[in-house]
Amino acid sequence: MNKRVAVIGGGLGGLSGAIYLARLGYQVDLYEQNQQVGGKMGEWQSSGFRFDTGPSLLTMPFVIEDLFESSSVDLRDTVLPFIPIEPVCRYFFPDSSILDTFVDREKMRNAVNAFSPQSAEQIDQFLNYSKRIYDITHDLFVTHPVHEFSTLFKIKTWTSLLRFWQIDPFRTVHQSTKRFFDDDRLVQLFDRYATYNGSNPFQAPATLNIIPYVEFGLGSYYVKGGMIKLIHALEKRAKYLGVNIHLNRRVERIEHNDESVQGLSVNNTFIPYSNILCNADVVDTFTRLVKKKHKYDKLEPSLSGLVFLWGIDRSFPQLAHHNIFFSDDYEQEFRQLFNTKTAPLDPTVYVSITCKSDPSHAPEGNENWFVLVNMPYLTKDQDWSQIAVQTKKTILSKLEKYGLAIKNHIVTEKQISPPDYQTHYGSNKGSIYGISSNTPSMAFRRPANRYKGLKGLYFAGGSAHPGGGIPLTLLSGKMAAELLHKYSI
């Protein structure tokens, strides 16, 4: 067995893959093009404010515990203090109504009952349905490499496949939420979960209705000190296990013959490897690093996003840690995002204020606002500087209607737009979650963790199986590492 492997990219998928490979006894060289690891999960500090630049919500913390081989008590108390967030989110609707959602089922039922009495029972039915999808799919689609023939021989696979119709793959997310809820506001609220992997609720299979159970059934967390603490802990763990992390090292090519990988070109130098775990975007890898024809560029990318980080010199007690301000016409918003691929005229606005849970993130009496609106993936006709200026105006006037006049209170600001995801992390067309899950085949057959067309090439990250988001990306690193180990013996 050749024990030396390369990892391309130090995002969550690459760090996870590197850690699992090191645990399996490999000597791992990780190459990251930027001056720090973490990829889309970053941090920005300015004038006494600190901001997460990417993820703000942590789910499935047991995936992290597995990575650290640590009991929850150890990990949560010392290395990574996970803070449970209640309410999980505060939703503001165009008709001025407000709903807080909770992990605690009793609190959730009461909140929904007060908001929309006819929906109190429907919420229970919906969350039970969401849990059923999780129970059936978790083993087959989330924790196993579904493209591997060996997965088919597992008894649990057959149990899942026999119950396939119960995971609701033939309706769209929206068609199913409409079946559960009479109140259109709750339909909109639960439709939004399709955007957690960058998809369109009016097209994506209802199997994505698994996501609410992940958030409400398994818990919603923040990491005290900032989400960047997770990256620091992973980096430390990787180094402790002997992973060599090379920063500012852009991989220019994956060298290969017709059958297998031969090594990497980094800074014009050839370095031989017979096994490579790639955390770079799958489409970008085939297009620029492998230079091989592939089918993935025909698949629709997921959503991108426009982020504003605003330090605000006052506080808003009416807001929670996570807040959503919905658009008036959700279907139109998605037509603009996916059909015309233009910025939504009335975007749904997400505002995360981490100093609500960790006051050290902003000077006293001030708040750190992370503001995100969904955006289409990159096309030739978009002018992002103009879109950003217009969208900022739209957001500010929208928030003002909710009594949040912040325009004259922004004391520091940073903006991250779709081209940044492409330029800084190599994300295909600026997409945040790889390909979208807008059809059943795209949802269930994401790019595999082992590329069968070239021996020695494995993929980990949000653009590969099982998908984007913190826990799935970490799991993809585990699957890719285990497959590499299995096939290199």
Ligand SMILES: Cc1cc2nc3c(=O)[nH]c(=O)nc-3n(C[C@H](O)[C@H](O)[C@H](O)COP(=O)(O)OP(=O)(O)OC[C@H]3O[C@@H](n4cnc5c(N)ncnc54)[C@H](O)[C@@H]3O)c2cc1C
């Ligand atoms: C604004 C935003 C909000 C989000 N919110 C959440 C959330 O609340 N909860 C959640 O779970 N998820 C969320 N996500 C999604 C989550 O951040 C991603 O799914 C995850 O971070 C992706 O990790 P990755 O390893 O796949 O990719 P990346 O983070 O893109 O890492 C890939 C790495 O590879 C490097 N690389 C690429 N090409 C090369 C090369 N040729 N040579 C060397 N290095 C290379 C890049 O520089 C990068 O560091 C959010 C994402 C964004 C952008």
